Amino acid sequence: MLLRLNCADGWMRAVHICGMAAMLMLAAGGVAAVAAEPEAKPAPKAEAPAADAKKPAEPAAEKAAPKLEIVINAEESPESAAWAEKAKAVCQAYYPKLIEELASDGFVPRTSVTIVMKRKYFAPAAASGGTISVSVPHITANPGDLGMMVHELTHVIQAYPGQKANLGWLTEGIADYIRFWKYEPQVAQAPINTKTASYRDAYRTTAAFLGWMSDAHDPHIVRKLNARMRHGGCDETIFKDLLGKSVDELWAEFVAAGAPSSPAALAAMKAKTAKEAGANGEPKGEAKGESAPADAAKPAAPAK
Numbered sequence: 368m369l370l371r372l373n374c375a376d377g378w379m380r381a382v383h384i385c386g387m388a389a390m391l392m393l394a395a396g397g398v399a400a401v402a403a404e405p406e407a408k409p410a411p412k413a414e415a416p417a418a419d420a421k422k423p424a425e426p427a428a429e430k431a432a433p434k435l436e437i438v439i440n441a442e443e444s445p446e447s448a449a450w451a452e453k454a455k456a457v458c459q460a461y462y463p464k465l466i467e468e469l470a471s472d473g474f475v476p477r478t479s480v481t482i483v484m485k486r487k488y489f490a491p492a493a494a495s496g497g498t499i500s501v502s503v504p505h506i507t508a509n510p511g512d513l514g515m516m517v518h519e520l521t522h523v524i525q526a527y528p529g530q531k532a533n534l535g536w537l538t539e540g541i542a543d544y545i546r547f548w549k550y551e552p553q554v555a556q557a558p559i560n561t562k563t564a565s566y567r568d569a570y571r572t573t574a575a576f577l578g579w580m581s582d583a584h585d586p587h588i589v590r591k592l593n594a595r596m597r598h599g600g601c602d603e604t605i606f607k608d609l610l611g612k613s614v615d616e617l618w619a620e621f622v623a624a625g626a627p628s629s630p631a632a633l634a635a636m637k638a639k640t641a642k643e644a645g646a647n648g649e650p651k652g653e654a655k656g657e658s659a660p661a662d663a664a665k666p667a668a669p670a671k
């Protein structure tokens with residue numbers, strides 16, 4: 368299914384233009400450092416064995432978890448086949464976890480995907496239906512950008528129909544949330560300039576907003592947003608529906624909280640807040656002195 372959305376550069380596409388974030392990151396001088404190290408990320412929770420034991424949990428995830436078949440088309444650029452094999456391994460290893468992260472009732476994720484290596488392409492990568500197209504020049508310059516494929520794979524299973532409003536920013540934000548807050552939480556992110564940023568910026572900014580929201584309001588908010596988006600007909604009121612606050616109110620909270628741009632930044636921010644609360648609370652005798660270090664010691668919380 369083709370989706371239409373505005374991408375970061377203002378293009379209206381009937382595909383998910385991905386790797387825009389990578390381009391932005393490149394501009395910021397950071398993408399080359401993104402080493403996806405697929406082998407270091409064991410296929411998330413091999414849940415298959417336990418599947419029967421917890422039937423009521425997530426039937427959609429259990430059904431689809433088995434395997435993702437990936438066909439590589441490197442006809443245009445045979446020299447890129449080796450990179451494509453690495454990308455295939457990343458996608459296959461992460462797919463069960465991705466399905467789990469974005470599980471929703473009745474949704475059956477596709478079981479096959481094609482990766483097409485393109486000698487010339489308008490973006491670093493893009494997803495349309497079950498096809499992920501990848502720019503060979505981009506991966507030649509950024510061979511470590513395998514995390515880009517997790518972003519693309521997220522689009523493959525988002526499978527959103529049309530929305531009431533253009534929520535392309537949320538579509539891209541969820542894809543980068545999966546990539547940077549779940550798959551590559553260790554990757555440092557540039558600070559968000561809260562004077563100019565908006566939740567509509569998509570990609571990393573929206574991903575950070577969602578990461579903070581998951582911590583501050585509801586650990587399952589991304590899954591819930593995804594489920595609603597899959598139904599279609601959404602507009603920005605879904606935030607009010609799900610969290611009781613408008614997206615603008617939530618953004619104001621995010622900014623007031625320091626707009627943490629990564630799981631590590633969020634953990635540091637919470638540690639600082641806890642420390643200050645402890646210090647400020649002492650005179651009143653409500654300091655909860657022990658809770659400060661406890662909060663500070665769970666940096667992995669937003670990235671589990």
Ligand SMILES: [Zn+2]
Nearest residue numbers: 383384385542
């Ligand atoms: Zn994208």
